[in-house]
Amino acid sequence: MTKDFEIFKNIRLEANSGLYKYRTKAQIDSIYNWAEIAIKKSTTYRDFFNIICQLTDFEGSLHNDTYLPKKISQSLRNEESGYFPYPIKWIANKWIINYDKGEIPLGSEILSINDEKIETIVKNIYKYYTTDGVNTTGKRIGITKNFSKYFRLHYGSCKQFTITYKTKETNEIKKTTLTSISNSAYSKNVAHRYSQPFDQVNYKHWQENEIYNYKSIDTETGILTINSFSIGNENDPKHLKYVSFLDSVFTSINAKNIKNVIVDIRYNGGGTDPNDIVTYSYLTNRNFSENKQAWISFHKIPYLKYIDSNIPAFLRPLGVGKYNREFQKDFPKKEKEHFYQDSTSNDHKVWVPNKNAFNGSVYLLISPRVASAGSLFAAMVAGNQNTIVIGEETMGSYYGHNGHTKLEYVLPNSKLGISFSVVNLEQDVPKKENQVYNRGIIPDYKVSQTYEDYLKQKDTQMDFVLDLIKKNRAQ
16 A cells, blocks of 8 residues: 555656646645555555545546446445445535435435434545535535445445434434445436436437537527537537537527527536537637646656556557657647647637627526536636626636546556546636636526425526526616
């Protein structure tokens, strides 16, 4: 464990440009000192995994990940017991039971599990779901789906769970003991969670009209929904079809003199370039670039002996030597210890507004699911003067992030996998008073689903924005 920890630390220091993005050197040194002591006191493989997860999460990049070897992951998936039975959800500032076929009533507030306060439990398992900066709204999304898995990883396998909860109807505090279930049984309960029809998009089986679509509300308002930017690169037929869709939509919007466009990206966790940038070109009146600045922290990929074979598919055939040359071509300018893009790099291309760009009022709907290319797009739209942002703080940040190319390593003794994106990006957005450097994108109107709307599976945020448009129209 000590040897793997040193290798992990050195890889981070030499290859990870985001190590000090949200943390000072003193803070990073401090947590590494803590980890060194904790490792000496640890006794199990799970202890070591949890320490590495804590270090990974502390950096504050949603593209960071720590993962178990396939053999161990498969073993956990096959466990026949030890897992908390029900999915939970954050609603109205409370953690509630998000399942209507169990022994605890739907919507009951969880107060404690096995005599541990739910607030403490959640804080302990935050480390398994990384977000940008110190954002926590995105972590709550991860917990909604993976609570039982994360509980198992932090606390170990439990035969049973003693839950203290408060009923919604009577505010009565009750206690019950539940027998644990298998991993697969918990996954089935998640698939049938109460909020599933409202908050689940089946990412693996998207139909084209579920990825993006446009519909008119009335003669003055339309809704553009973009659930993902995973629509292929610039030469992909899917991307070309998407660009054709955008051009058709915005040509129609301008021809019909639509005054309000609701841009709903609440499920957009990112995707591939240039889908985000092309979309923004239809929603701006300024010249722009994908980022103001981008850099990496190495000239050649360090610690190649520990690199995973999963080099990005488009570069794998080139071999490591050519892979390095691709980095050196994109980041040719050395300043101190960093290697920067220059005017010849693709991401510094200056884009101009599309000839059919919309100049009316934009209402941007965001959520904690918005990340990576989704949050880059959201930040740029949020920076426009004609945009009002509604919803909840995104997990991706406003001013920048670590993204693009991901490196994956395997620690030699534990076989733990670690991955992170190596490009430190400063996004091409204006400074805004309500946007915080180490947080997600902050909405102008913070609107969350109410408890009552959760029970009715109603869209609180969409209802709010439609009411807001009516109010603004009446003024």
